Amino acid sequence: MSVMLSLNAIRKTFNPGTANEVRALRGVSLEIEAESFVIVVGSNGSGKSTLLNAVAGSFLLDEGSITIAGQEVTRWPEHRRAKLIGRVFQNPFSGTAPAMSIAENFAVAARRGQPRGLSWALSHRMHAAIRDRVQGLRSGMDDRLDNAIGSLSGGQRQALTLLMATWLAPKLLLLDEHTAALDPKSADKVIELTREVVERQRLTTLMVTHSMQQAVNLGDRLIMMHKGEVFSDVRGAEKKRLRVDDLLARFDAVRRRECLDDSAAELLRKTYV
Amino acid sequence: MNLLLGAWTIGLIMALLAVGVFISFRVFGMADITVDGSITLGAAVAAVLLVRGINPVLATLCGFLAGMVAGTVTGVMCTRLRINPLLAGILTMTALYSVNLRIMGKSNVSLASARSLGSWCETWGERWFHGSQVPVAGYVAASRDVAMLAAMLIAVSFVSLLLYAFFKTQLGTAMRAAGDSPQMVRALGGSVENYQVIGLALSNGLVALSGALLAQYQGFSDAQMGIGMVVWGLASIIIGEALTGGHSLGLAIVGSIMGSVLFRLVVALVLRWGLNPNDLKLITAVFVLVALVLPRLLQRRKAAATA
Ligand SMILES: Nc1ncnc2c1ncn2[C@@H]1O[C@H](COP(=O)(O)OP(=O)(O)O)[C@@H](O)[C@H]1O
Ligand SMILES: [Mg+2]
Numbered sequence: 001m002s003v004m005l006s007l008n009a010i011r012k013t014f015n016p017g018t019a020n021e022v023r024a025l026r027g028v029s030l031e032i033e034a035e036s037f038v039i040v041v042g043s044n045g046s047g048k049s050t051l052l053n054a055v056a057g058s059f060l061l062d063e064g065s066i067t068i069a070g071q072e073v074t075r076w077p078e079h080r081r082a083k084l085i086g087r088v089f090q091n092p093f094s095g096t097a098p099a100m101s102i103a104e105n106f107a108v109a110a111r112r113g114q115p116r117g118l119s120w121a122l123s124h125r126m127h128a129a130i131r132d133r134v135q136g137l138r139s140g141m142d143d144r145l146d147n148a149i150g151s152l153s154g155g156q157r158q159a160l161t162l163l164m165a166t167w168l169a170p171k172l173l174l175l176d177e178h179t180a181a182l183d184p185k186s187a188d189k190v191i192e193l194t195r196e197v198v199e200r201q202r203l204t205t206l207m208v209t210h211s212m213q214q215a216v217n218l219g220d221r222l223i224m225m226h227k228g229e230v231f232s233d234v235r236g237a238e239k240k241r242l243r244v245d246d247l248l249a250r251f252d253a254v255r256r257r258e259c260l261d262d263s264a265a266e267l268l269r270k271t272y273v
Numbered sequence: 274m275n276l277l278l279g280a281w282t283i284g285l286i287m288a289l290l291a292v293g294v295f296i297s298f299r300v301f302g303m304a305d306i307t308v309d310g311s312i313t314l315g316a317a318v319a320a321v322l323l324v325r326g327i328n329p330v331l332a333t334l335c336g337f338l339a340g341m342v343a344g345t346v347t348g349v350m351c352t353r354l355r356i357n358p359l360l361a362g363i364l365t366m367t368a369l370y371s372v373n374l375r376i377m378g379k380s381n382v383s384l385a386s387a388r389s390l391g392s393w394c395e396t397w398g399e400r401w402f403h404g405s406q407v408p409v410a411g412y413v414a415a416s417r418d419v420a421m422l423a424a425m426l427i428a429v430s431f432v433s434l435l436l437y438a439f440f441k442t443q444l445g446t447a448m449r450a451a452g453d454s455p456q457m458v459r460a461l462g463g464s465v466e467n468y469q470v471i472g473l474a475l476s477n478g479l480v481a482l483s484g485a486l487l488a489q490y491q492g493f494s495d496a497q498m499g500i501g502m503v504v505w506g507l508a509s510i511i512i513g514e515a516l517t518g519g520h521s522l523g524l525a526i527v528g529s530i531m532g533s534v535l536f537r538l539v540v541a542l543v544l545r546w547g548l549n550p551n552d553l554k555l556i557t558a559v560f561v562l563v564a565l566v567l568p569r570l571l572q573r574r575k576a577a578a579t580a
Contacts, residue, residue, distance in 0.1 A: 056460070082462035095460070097453035099520070100446075105457075108450045111443055113462040118439075121446035148520070164461070 010064030042225030083113025086165030095161035098150025109164035155186025284534030294506030310369025315481025340481020348470030
């Protein structure tokens, strides 16, 4: 199967040379096949969001290269990469323009990666197409297409953002804890929609989650991160068999190893310094 | 009567400034002080061309284009050179002061003997009303003034409709979204930086257009005429929002126009009642300050009351 995303030893350090220096990505290499659904988990601050942001082009890398669908995009700015990428953020406010109507938000999304000219953003055909798509959510929002999107709940906004991100099928769908800010019920709904959309459009997906349950139930590959590195990569039958307990055990193992490393370093320091 | 007629006309002309400030301040959330320089720029360019005998419509259009260039300069400073937007505006405004003097060659240019929209309106007025005077609601008004008001009403309506239509296009919609949620627009492939530059260009173009029309209405262009204009624009927007509650784009644009006219009428009245014109800018500034702070104070009051 063809490779959709390939990361080649990417590195990113924030605030280099200062007291706040953070080595957020310490040489991550990954190859993700087309149509695979990859889950990313890791403790807080392990670099999951930074990884997705690096792919999306929110900042330029210090080192390494990124190829999406055969195109080397390492130096492309974020808005140019958007041609290939659909995104949903953790914060429901980031993915939508709150003061604008649902329909207008979709109209902007419908031109992702295409030139925007002086034709009407919302033609009748466009409006009807949006209604169709939103109707599929069966949440009554199709009657409110002209209402400001800011008047909706976080869950509704995330669902709409997901539909907007996938209006034109992206080469790569990036989901960054897109249910973390939601109550459990809305989170379940958005996850159900995610599964549906990814399956129907056969999207190559990279999804960060804080929920071990989601990590186990969803996707066909699981990547675990710690301190800016990928320490575990599970796929195929092994991913299918994986349970929450196995996940926790793996994390514990890393932490213990690290404790050991820290104390070992301490020991060495005491001995030699 | 002549006073009110004048206030209406200036109010309409300044409505273009208000709508321009609306783009930078409300759509993109920037306080762009380039405005103070670009209104004079529009007036200066139009005046100099008119004195040379250029067609008034063409001269006015050139004023508009000059304003767009000024806005582009500020926009490029903010986005490409990463200069604080307020500072970028101050730099352009300051530079424009010299540029405007260069264009005019002196500190003011009179249009008394030039063919302009003003002289056209004089001719039209006399033709329509068969004389230089015309009765309006029981008073006698100059037919030139009535013709000017009519012409400005048509011009401002036309420009506002065009602007409204522009903001409903793919580009315009993406620009509004970029002001509302830059992160979203980037993720959807829009260059927020480019949109800001286009927005500032458009904004200052409209402001300069307003300056070009103002020069032709009052019969001269003056290097000092731009001082404090951005605050006038802000005041108009705020009054407009209070009048229309304008949350939709159309209401906001109509509100800015209404706000500008109302503001001018109030100014004409208080001046008539004997307010010292020198105090006008102080009062306007205080008004805008209060209007910006008041909603927040009220909100805190309400929060405190319910808590
Ligand atoms: N724009 C930034 N500037 C400075 N530090 C950052 C920035 N983005 C992330 N970091 C830091 O990089 C580390 C990894 O962050 P992140 O990728 O957000 O972690 P998470 O795995 O929780 O998503 C954290 O220590 C965070 O503080
Ligand atoms: Mg994160």
